[in-house]
Amino acid sequence: MAIAKAERLMNLALCLLGTRRPLTKRELRSSIEAYIEASSDDSFNRMFERDKDDLRELGLVIETVEGIEGDIGYLARRDSNRLPPITLDAEEAAALGLAAKIWQQARLAGAASGALQKLRAAGMPLAADGADYDAGQPHSALEPRIPAHEAAFEPLMLACRDRRPVVFDYRKSTAAHPEQRQVEPWILECWRGHWYVAGWDRERKAERVFRLSRITGKVRSRQGAFTAPVPDHVTVRETVESWAGETATGTARIKLRAEHGYPLRARALTLRELGDGWDELEIPNGHGLDAWLVEFGSDVVVLEPAELRADVIDRLRAVAKG
Numbered sequence: 513m514a515i516a517k518a519e520r521l522m523n524l525a526l527c528l529l530g531t532r533r534p535l536t537k538r539e540l541r542s543s544i545e546a547y548i549e550a551s552s553d554d555s556f557n558r559m560f561e562r563d564k565d566d567l568r569e570l571g572l573v574i575e576t577v578e579g580i581e582g583d584i585g586y587l588a589r590r591d592s593n594r595l596p597p598i599t600l601d602a603e604e605a606a607a608l609g610l611a612a613k614i615w616q617q618a619r620l621a622g623a624a625s626g627a628l629q630k631l632r633a634a635g636m637p638l639a640a641d642g643a644d645y646d647a648g649q650p651h652s653a654l655e656p657r658i659p660a661h662e663a664a665f666e667p668l669m670l671a672c673r674d675r676r677p678v679v680f681d682y683r684k685s686t687a688a689h690p691e692q693r694q695v696e697p698w699i700l701e702c703w704r705g706h707w708y709v710a711g712w713d714r715e716r717k718a719e720r721v722f723r724l725s726r727i728t729g730k731v732r733s734r735q736g737a738f739t740a741p742v743p744d745h746v747t748v749r750e751t752v753e754s755w756a757g758e759t760a761t762g763t764a765r766i767k768l769r770a771e772h773g774y775p776l777r778a779r780a781l782t783l784r785e786l787g788d789g790w791d792e793l794e795i796p797n798g799h800g801l802d803a804w805l806v807e808f809g810s811d812v813v814v815l816e817p818a819e820l821r822a823d824v825i826d827r828l829r830a831v832a833k834g
Contacts, residue, residue: 520546524563525572529593534577534585662724665700667731668709672697675742677714677734680727688831690728695720696738701748710748712740719743721751764797764820766805767813776808802827 523544527535541547541556550556564586568574573592577585600608664680671678678697683690697711706723713720768776770789777783780793792815795801802823805812814821 516546520544520559521563521566521570524560525567525588528567528572528574528586528588529590531587534575534579534587536579536583536585540586662707662727664709664724664727664731665707667733668697668724669700671731671733672699672709675738677736677738678731679734680731681729682722683726683728688833693720693722694734695722696740698742699746699748703749708748710746710751712738714739719746721748762797762817763794764801764817765815766793766795767791767815768793768808769811772811773808776812806831 523546524540527540527543535543537557537560540560541550547556547560550559564574572588574586574588575592577587579585668678670676675696677694679692679694681690682693694714695709695711696714697709699711700707700709702708706725708721708723710719710721712718763781766776767786767790770785770791776793776795779795781796782794784792786792797817797820802820805814805820805824806827812824814824
């Protein structure tokens with residue numbers, strides 16, 4: 513429904529911007545497919561008035577003109593709706609080029625590519641063109657990428673934008689089977705190659721953060737407005753870091769199978785080879801580390817502290833029991 517409305521608004525805006533004289537409601541209804549398909553005049557009038565108000569809220573200047581015979585017409589003069597010249601500094605242009613890479617696997621890839629082409633046509637050098645604005649040298653072969661492979665990414669992105677509640681099945685790292693969650697999504701954020709969505713969990717009546725790769729099945733939209741206020745600042749990254757034990761309150765000593773667990777190795781304070789295919793690591797220990805270690809399964813053995821070892825064993829037993 514959100515995509516259909518956006519298309520209808522775009523068609524109305526193009527009609528109002530493309531005309532040289534005011535267009536009456538009758539003329540607009542016969543020109544736009546969604547209006548032609550309206551079931552009645554009342555239905556069309558309600559739809560048109562809502563669309564006109566929405567376009568004005570988006571910033572389009574729509575004039576209402578009364579004709580000689582008393583007919584009311586509408587138009588959007590181009591000189592009243594012309595944007596100022598595009599002026600981006602080097603950092604802003606680089607940020608736009610990088611942001612466009614988010615959509616490389618999503619349905620908006622075509623729109624992002626078209627937007628970049630228009631900016632280039634206006635003379636804007638972008639990061640996607642290969643310019644390095646810090647050193648004045650071409651990029652190396654290593655380029656930043658922000659993948660969006662999860663099927664849940666696009667419906668959640670649209671739900672965040674349109675402020676629509678959603679329902680999906682979610683499998684926690686410590687659970688054998690997924691559970692249904694009813695969520696009011698606020699924001700998506702990428703952290704260390706994984707996408708997360710933060711929002712209000714209706715059943716638990718609390719803020720929650722969900723990893724998209726653990727969402728199973730389809731994300732289904734629900735009608736109705738949000739029941740909880742959307743905060744001005746959502747701490748997705750801080751929440752995920754606490755899960756991973758990155759808000760450290762001490763250290764932990766673990767055994768890690770050789771050639772495994774590279775995220776743990778990247779955070780290791782010390783590393784010692786034990787032989788027989790195992791290494792010993794000292795890593796930061798904080799709230800949530802037990803849940804993260806469980807994801808590595810039999811490749812990790814907690815040596816100390818004893819409390820962390822017991823927590824990991826309890827989580828593994830819970831998974832085994834299903």
